[in-house]
Amino acid sequence: MPQALEGSQAIARAVALCRPQVVAAYPITPQTHIVENISKLVADGKFHCELVSVESEFSAASVVLGAAAAGSRAYTASASQGILLMSEVLFNIAGLRVPLVLTCANRAVSAPLSIWNDHQDSMAVRDAGWIQLYCADNQEAVDTTIQAYRISERLELPVMVCVDGFTLTHTLEPIELPSQEQVDGFLPPYHFARALDPMRPLSMGELVTPAYFTEVRHMHHTALREALPEIAAADAEWAEVCGRHSGGLVQVVREGDSGIGILAIGSVVGTFADAADHLADLPAARLIRLRCFRPFPDAALREACRGLTDLVVVERALSPGAGGIIGTEVRAALRTMRDAPRVHNFAVGLGGRDVPLELYPRLIEAARAEEETGFAILDLEPEKLPEEGLSR
Amino acid sequence: MIEIRIHGRGGQGNVVAAYLLATAAIDEGHHAQAFPSFGAERRGAPVAAFVRMDREPILRRCEVREPHFVIVQDPTLLKSPGVTAGLREGGRVLVNSTHSSEEISERLGLEAVALPAARLAREHLGRPVPNTALLAAFLALTGVLPVEALVKALAERFRGEVLTRNEALVQAAARAVPQRAWKEVTDAAGA
Numbered sequence: 001m002p003q004a005l006e007g008s009q010a011i012a013r014a015v016a017l018c019r020p021q022v023v024a025a026y027p028i029t030p031q032t033h034i035v036e037n038i039s040k041l042v043a044d045g046k047f048h049c050e051l052v053s054v055e056s057e058f059s060a061a062s063v064v065l066g067a068a069a070a071g072s073r074a075y076t077a078s079a080s081q082g083i084l085l086m087s088e089v090l091f092n093i094a095g096l097r098v099p100l101v102l103t104c105a106n107r108a109v110s111a112p113l114s115i116w117n118d119h120q121d122s123m124a125v126r127d128a129g130w131i132q133l134y135c136a137d138n139q140e141a142v143d144t145t146i147q148a149y150r151i152s153e154r155l156e157l158p159v160m161v162c163v164d165g166f167t168l169t170h171t172l173e174p175i176e177l178p179s180q181e182q183v184d185g186f187l188p189p190y191h192f193a194r195a196l197d198p199m200r201p202l203s204m205g206e207l208v209t210p211a212y213f214t215e216v217r218h219m220h221h222t223a224l225r226e227a228l229p230e231i232a233a234a235d236a237e238w239a240e241v242c243g244r245h246s247g248g249l250v251q252v253v254r255e256g257d258s259g260i261g262i263l264a265i266g267s268v269v270g271t272f273a274d275a276a277d278h279l280a281d282l283p284a285a286r287l288i289r290l291r292c293f294r295p296f297p298d299a300a301l302r303e304a305c306r307g308l309t310d311l312v313v314v315e316r317a318l319s320p321g322a323g324g325i326i327g328t329e330v331r332a333a334l335r336t337m338r339d340a341p342r343v344h345n346f347a348v349g350l351g352g353r354d355v356p357l358e359l360y361p362r363l364i365e366a367a368r369a370e371e372e373t374g375f376a377i378l379d380l381e382p383e384k385l386p387e388e389g390l391s392r
Numbered sequence: 393m394i395e396i397r398i399h400g401r402g403g404q405g406n407v408v409a410a411y412l413l414a415t416a417a418i419d420e421g422h423h424a425q426a427f428p429s430f431g432a433e434r435r436g437a438p439v440a441a442f443v444r445m446d447r448e449p450i451l452r453r454c455e456v457r458e459p460h461f462v463i464v465q466d467p468t469l470l471k472s473p474g475v476t477a478g479l480r481e482g483g484r485v486l487v488n489s490t491h492s493s494e495e496i497s498e499r500l501g502l503e504a505v506a507l508p509a510a511r512l513a514r515e516h517l518g519r520p521v522p523n524t525a526l527l528a529a530f531l532a533l534t535g536v537l538p539v540e541a542l543v544k545a546l547a548e549r550f551r552g553e554v555l556t557r558n559e560a561l562v563q564a565a566a567r568a569v570p571q572r573a574w575k576e577v578t579d580a581a582g583a
Contacts, residue, residue, distance in 0.1 A: 004415035004424070004545075167453050171427040172411045174418045267453050274451040356454045 002174035007138040007163065010175045011077075011103055012037030014142040016047035017183040018101075018149050020075040021190075022067035024052035024060045028082040029115045030165035031105035035077060057082040061089035068098045069204060071195035073149065076100070079165055080107035083121040087128065090158075094129030095220065096204055099152040099192065100159070101145065102130075106266070106316075107165040108351040116352020117165040119266065119316040123325050129220055131159040131227055132294040134266045138168050139175055140246040146178065147234040147246065149187050155227050156192075162293075164267040166352070182241050224295040231292050232300075247291035250300040256284035259309035260367040261341065263288040265326060266316060268348070268355050275360030282364055290326065298333035305334060308341040310367035314378075316349050323347075323375030344373040353379055393446035394536065394581040395456045399475045400465030400523075403435040409463070409523035410441035413530070415548065416541040417445045425450045438469055445536065447582070459483060460581050461574075463530060465509075465522045467491075476502060484574050486530055488522040505533060505569055512568070516561035517554075524558055525565035532566040533574040539566045 005013070011034050015023070023042075025035045041047035050067075054060045057078050064074040078086055083104055093100055104122045108114035122132055131151060135141040141163045148159035163169060194202065208216055232248045239245045253269055254276050262285050264272055269289045276287055288304045288311075290297075305311055311334070313327040322328065327345025334340045344366050349355040359379060366373055396413070400406040407428045414426035422445055429440040442456040458478045467489040469475050476485060479502065487496050488509040496504040507529045509522035524546065531539050539562060546558050 002418060004411075004418035006411065166427070170407075171425060171453070172414050173425045173450070174423060270451040271453050277451070354455045356457065357452060 002176050004172055005138070005175040005177075006033065006170065006172045007141060007168040008033030008105075008170065009037045010138050010142050010177070011145060011163065011169075012041060013177055014145040015075050015103075016041050017178065017180060018075070018146060018187060019073065020049055020101075021072040022050045022052065022064060022074040023076070024054050024063035024067070024074070025076045025078065026054050026057045026060045026082060028057070028079050030107055030117070030169045031077045031079045031082070031103070033169060034103060034105065057085040058089060061086040061093065064100055065089055065093050065096070065098055068093075068100050068192065069096065069194075069196050071190070071192050071197070073153075073190035074100055075102075077103035077105065079105040080109055080115075080121045083125060084109065087125050090125050090128040090130065092205065093158050095216075097156040097220070097223070098158065099149075099156055099190070101148045101152055102158065102160050103141075103145070104160050104162045105165040105169045106162055112351075114351040117167050117316075118350045118352070119162070120318070120350075122160060122162045123317040125160075126294060126325070129157075129224065130294060131157055131224070131231065131292070132162055133159065133231070133292055134162045134290065135164075135168065136247060136267055136269045136289060136291070138163075138171065138173055139244065141168060142175060142177065143238055143242065143244055143246045146183055146186065147238050150238075151227065151231055151234045153190055153192075155223060155230055157223055157227060162266065167267045176242070176244070178242050186238060186241050228292070228295050228297055228300075231295075247289060248300075249292040249297035250304045251289045251291055252286060252304055253289050254285070254287035256286040258283035258285055259307070260285040260364060261288055261305055261308040261311040262286070262314065262360075262363050262367075263290060263311055263326075263330065264314040265290045265293065268314070268316070271355055271357060272314075272360050272363075275357040279357060279361060282361060285364055285367070293326070296329055296333065301330065301333050302337050305337070305341055310344065311341040312344045312346065312363045312367050314346050314348055314363065316347065318347050318350065318377070327375060342372045344369075345375045346373065346378040347375075348377070348379050350377070355379070393444055393448075393450065394461070394578055395459045396443040396445075396461045396463065397456045397459040398441045398443070398463045398465065399469050400439060401435075401469070402437045402439050404465045405521055405523040406439050406441045406465060409465070409527055410443045412524070412542065412545050412549075413443050413527055414445070416531075416537055416545040419544055420537050420541045422537075423447065423449050425453075429455065438472065460577055461486065461530070461534070463526050464488060465526065470496075470500065476500060482577055482580070484533075484577055486526060486533065488526055505529070505573070507565060507568055509565065512561060512565055516557050516564065525561055528562040528565035529569045532569050532571055534578045535572045535575045536578045539563070
């Protein structure tokens with residue numbers, strides 16, 4: 001029987017079901033409700049963990065790094081500037097190959113200051129060496145959190161569970177919470193073979209000279225590439241437990257025979273699926289959703305794009321001076337296809353701009369255009385721009 | 393699917409109202425979704441919250457731009473045109489107001505029902521928070537859920553005397569409006 005839960009509340013309950021021994025987080029909108037709900041569960045005696053109050057996100061990340069390195073399952077969450085303040089530690093967590101799960105309540109990055117949702121924060125730490133999984137709804141946020149611990153601890157790689165700020169974190173909807181037995185059966189107790197232990201001393205984070213640095217980086221890259229089947233397997237195996245899939249690596253959400261594909265990431269996929277189902281007179285497009293962004297599932301993506309003449313890549317972040325981030329990577333991944341589709345790349349919904357159903361036909365229209373769109377911001381409102389000196 | 397927009401001022405329990413309504417729907421076996429207008433909410437500032445209810449799972453996550461129903465917690469907001477913007481053909485407005493439904497309808501040029509929700513709340517709870525009374529009236533007007541579903545949702549948040557007082561408020565507010573007067577709108581929306 002599904003329960004009515006706010007996204008943040010559901011995520012907090014899912015975290016508690018995973019039994020982390022240490023939680024450290026610093027509140028930041030729109031992540032705050034997750035931490036508040038965890039605090040409440042701890043205060044009510046429903047969740048037993050060491051809840052560490054810290055003075056910054058840098059400390060939050062450092063505390064969970066230390067805790068996980070010392071053999072405790074640990075959890076943190078942040079967003080936006082908080083993720084950026086963590087960034088130095090995020091690279092260290094990944095480089096030290098310490099298992100951790102972090103929820104990123106996706107939010108735009110300042111300046112200009114915005115508390116609203118886009119994916120600029122997690123995209124900014126794309127190269128930190130973490131696994132990044134993007135959730136389409138709050139049920140997936142619950143299920144992916146549980147899967148994330150399994151993936152992370154099996155592979156000794158940290159996992160960032162990306163959940164759209166406000167759009168998911170502050171939305172109440174029906175959620176199925178798994179039982180404690182289901183989660184315990186799926187997630188064995190945490191055992192970290194390299195745990196810091198005074199009885200068996202070892203060093204972590206040593207200086208690595210040019211003689212070995214390249215090899216360590218190669219191992220990290222290889223570990224992430226080899227994580228792809230593990231991520232897909234964790235989703236499939238959790239589905240055997242609870243009957244729900246969360247999208248594997250790449251999910252074909254709607255089939256279509258028009259040769260047009262729409263690829264999106266995060267919760268906007270639901271709006272596009274709704275538009276595809278309900279708006280009249282549209283050619284049936286294949287709606288593809290990228291769930292796993294790091295490691296980049298290029299082979300699965302090529303498989304999902306087979307037979308398309310045009311692919312429209314929609315993203316919620318911007319690499320100023322270059323354009324799209326996902327679009328660029330998709331183009332690179334599809335290059336080796338025999339009949340690669342044209343790739344049109346758009347950013348939408350930056351800084352919380354609402355993405356309505358009516359945007360979907362414009363994506364289809366772009367796919368049918370004579371010219372391929374290299375990159376554009378589709379929901380830009382040009383009338384709001386100054387008449388002169390556009391760039392200043 | 394029926395789509396509802398709740399307008400009020402920060403501190404009037406707008407998000408709580410949206411969450412309560414969606415919770416009542418979900419507990420009754422419907423699909424529902426509720427979310428705030430995602431502002432930096434400050435006490436007294438105009439804010440909005442959204443609710444969707446359907447028999448099918450709800451996929452869209454955009455704001456409600458064309459509501460079937462608008463619920464207005466603070467009558468001073470009726471002056472701002474955004475409050476009834478996008479209201480669907482045949483859509484209805486429920487307003488916390490001590491004026492008559494006829495007066496409000498005439499002023500808006502729309503079919504509206506007025507309920508002295510803040511006054512009812514002050515009588516029953518000792519605080520002029522209009523949200524629970526408006527939700528009770530909404531359920532009585534539309535018949536989309538039994539009024540008892542709201543009481544059950546309130547029981548997830550309140551206990552003891554506070555809950556008893558809220559229950560009495562729900563019954564009083566539900567009786568104060570014409571029963572099922574808006575049923576045709578929810579029927580047409582397939583909810």
